[in-house]
Amino acid sequence: MTGMLIAGERTEGAAGEGLDVVDPATEETIESVPRGTAADVDAAVEAAHRAFGEWQKTDAEDRAKLLRAAIALIERDRKDLTMSLVHEQGKPVTEAAGEIHHLVHGLNFYADLATKVRGSYQPLPSALSKAYGMVIRRPMGVVAAIVPNNFPLTLLGTKLAPALMAGNTIVVKPAATTPLTTLKIADLFQEAGFPAGVVNVITGKGSEVGDALVTHDKVRRVAFTGSTAVGRHIMGLAAPKLKRMTMELGGSDPVIVAPDANIKAAARGIAIGRFWNCGQMCLGGKRVYVFDEVYDELLEQLTRTVGKYEPGLGWEKAEKPAIRVGPLHTSDGRDELMEQLQDALDGGGELVLGGDKPDTAGYFMNPTIVTNPALDSRVAHEETFGPVLPIWRVSDLDEAIGLANDSEYGLGASVWTNDVRMIHRVANEVDAGMKWVNQFHYGYDELPFGGVKQSGYGKEHGVEGLDYYLEDISVVVGGLE
Numbered sequence: 001m002t003g004m005l006i007a008g009e010r011t012e013g014a015a016g017e018g019l020d021v022v023d024p025a026t027e028e029t030i031e032s033v034p035r036g037t038a039a040d041v042d043a044a045v046e047a048a049h050r051a052f053g054e055w056q057k058t059d060a061e062d063r064a065k066l067l068r069a070a071i072a073l074i075e076r077d078r079k080d081l082t083m084s085l086v087h088e089q090g091k092p093v094t095e096a097a098g099e100i101h102h103l104v105h106g107l108n109f110y111a112d113l114a115t116k117v118r119g120s121y122q123p124l125p126s127a128l129s130k131a132y133g134m135v136i137r138r139p140m141g142v143v144a145a146i147v148p149n150n151f152p153l154t155l156l157g158t159k160l161a162p163a164l165m166a167g168n169t170i171v172v173k174p175a176a177t178t179p180l181t182t183l184k185i186a187d188l189f190q191e192a193g194f195p196a197g198v199v200n201v202i203t204g205k206g207s208e209v210g211d212a213l214v215t216h217d218k219v220r221r222v223a224f225t226g227s228t229a230v231g232r233h234i235m236g237l238a239a240p241k242l243k244r245m246t247m248e249l250g251g252s253d254p255v256i257v258a259p260d261a262n263i264k265a266a267a268r269g270i271a272i273g274r275f276w277n278c279g280q281m282c283l284g285g286k287r288v289y290v291f292d293e294v295y296d297e298l299l300e301q302l303t304r305t306v307g308k309y310e311p312g313l314g315w316e317k318a319e320k321p322a323i324r325v326g327p328l329h330t331s332d333g334r335d336e337l338m339e340q341l342q343d344a345l346d347g348g349g350e351l352v353l354g355g356d357k358p359d360t361a362g363y364f365m366n367p368t369i370v371t372n373p374a375l376d377s378r379v380a381h382e383e384t385f386g387p388v389l390p391i392w393r394v395s396d397l398d399e400a401i402g403l404a405n406d407s408e409y410g411l412g413a414s415v416w417t418n419d420v421r422m423i424h425r426v427a428n429e430v431d432a433g434m435k436w437v438n439q440f441h442y443g444y445d446e447l448p449f450g451g452v453k454q455s456g457y458g459k460e461h462g463v464e465g466l467d468y469y470l471e472d473i474s475v476v477v478g479g480l481e
Ligand code: NAP
Pocket: 146, 147, 148, 149, 150, 151, 155, 173, 174, 175, 176, 177, 204, 205, 206, 207, 208, 209, 210, 211, 214, 225, 226, 227, 228, 230, 231, 233, 234, 247, 248, 249, 250, 251, 281, 282, 283, 383, 385, 411, 451, 455
């Protein structure tokens, strides 16, 4: 068993029970971690609270230096971290290496910002006596960071780096199924010289430790990324304690392909936007609406591109022109996706590609394209978290925007066109927090990212991401005469 990290020590926790971590590509147990309890949560939060006393007083420049030292250690161990991520998450080596690259880029972004947190000065009326005002920016204290299983490292970094650079301490709760690489990274933060208790990691099941973490009196701020259902649950728990929260939740991103689009580029973008990470992405092209004029051409291109995806072990390279796609992360996730697909087929959808699973161990599923399922089918309204791409034919932009917005979600959206009026309308009328024109990509470190509607609220990434870890405090300075 590899321990969790509390107050700078790896520990098996109060109960001493373990929880297996399984490789989704082989279904074999690769390691076990402690099954955390409320007592462990309390120990971790208390450690973080104690560490906050001194940590908040450190120079921002010193905090940035420590983060850069941790980044250097991540670079040093890049290969080991990559393989660890491949085995616990299931993603292929190139995708895992890409995730580590993105993590390092994001950590650097906040190391650079640490020394650039600036407050303000305000002259005040002197009716009572001469005085001026300052707005100073303070860290909050203990942050609880709850991370999902699809991008365990980048979504750790988007919380860890701004929290620490702003002067907070942190208790991280990785997904029960992806704790291993997170623990390795936390060790590297210790090795880099972060004081004990500044970074803590609690392992175990969210359903068992989540409530204790979210409601702990000494947790000031909850940074959650995960499904809308769990987000709603923890927001309810945290409400009586008025915790500061960010909610990065589920999505069902629409993609609109207009008649003037570069169809080859659109097909490529949509394939990556849907099948990267075996389709387990928050930002993912989950509903494609194609104008009549280019529907056949796009479908043909997409079918050809997606036909190249080959499910297999993440650590084995696919032979060109095949493209490796890993397994689903859990068997439950695959079951649910198969049910959503069946519902689409029952509702008149036509299966163009895939639809089944390979006859091997591992939670694999063949990349799937389904066309024109009923507009009230589950794939049109629920999040599909895996390699299933539904495509609909539309006749104009009004219809496309109407369907795009007929969803409770509002995370991302993409439009493929060079028509400036269409771009203007999608930018202003589609409900989504992140939009791309002639692109489909992940969240950029440089831009604030977060959803609207049931995809949540608050921002990660960007300068704005740091704001969510600071409190503005007004200070009036009198006695000047
Ligand atoms: P999930 O099931 O909602 O779990 C997310 C995290 O919450 C995990 O660490 C989970 O722990 C924990 N959790 C579960 N129950 C909890 C409780 N009662 N209290 C506190 N924490 C609890 O999500 P997932 O399956 O890992 O990830 C997929 C979802 O995340 C998708 O909906 C996806 O769209 C969304 N996502 C959103 C973004 C974004 O930025 N908007 C990014 C990535 C993913 P356990 O693993 O132990 O259950």
